[in-house]
Amino acid sequence: MATKKEIRRLKLKMRIRKRVSGTSNRPRLTVFRSNKEIYAQLIDDIKGVTVASASTMEKNFERKGTKTERAVVVGKSIAERAKAMGIESVIFDRNGYLYHGRVKSLADSARENGLKF
Numbered sequence: 001m002a003t004k005k006e007i008r009r010l011k012l013k014m015r016i017r018k019r020v021s022g023t024s025n026r027p028r029l030t031v032f033r034s035n036k037e038i039y040a041q042l043i044d045d046i047k048g049v050t051v052a053s054a055s056t057m058e059k060n061f062e063r064k065g066t067k068t069e070r071a072v073v074v075g076k077s078i079a080e081r082a083k084a085m086g087i088e089s090v091i092f093d094r095n096g097y098l099y100h101g102r103v104k105s106l107a108d109s110a111r112e113n114g115l116k117f
Helices: 005-020 067-084 102-112
Strands: 028-033 038-044 047-055 089-093
Touching: 028 102, 038 067, 038 102, 047 067, 067 102
Parallel strands: 028 089
Antiparallel strands: 028 038, 038 047
16 A cells, blocks of 8 residues: 555656656656665657666666765766767656755756756
8 A cells, every 4th residue: 555655756746747758859867766776767758668777776886875876876877878879858757756865966967967958
């Protein structure tokens, strides 16, 4: 059974998703965070495919630093993968999370490494 906190986040997520949609030229950068990990995906909603992804669960990911520092590394990684595919501009989807902490550090890191939101 979902908790009040999860239900609140899912309601916010649906409110955001009504307005936010990604294309092949400008995919949606969505963030998911669990208690231990953080994930980022570039999604083309028209085709319904994930263009690129990065997370702390990858085999070559170093498990050093705080969760916020790991989010910075994931933001840098997703930005590099996007630039390698020729994507410079994205639409940011915070997925119902507050733009604070790990979500904000991932977004700031992606911006610093060349992605435009």
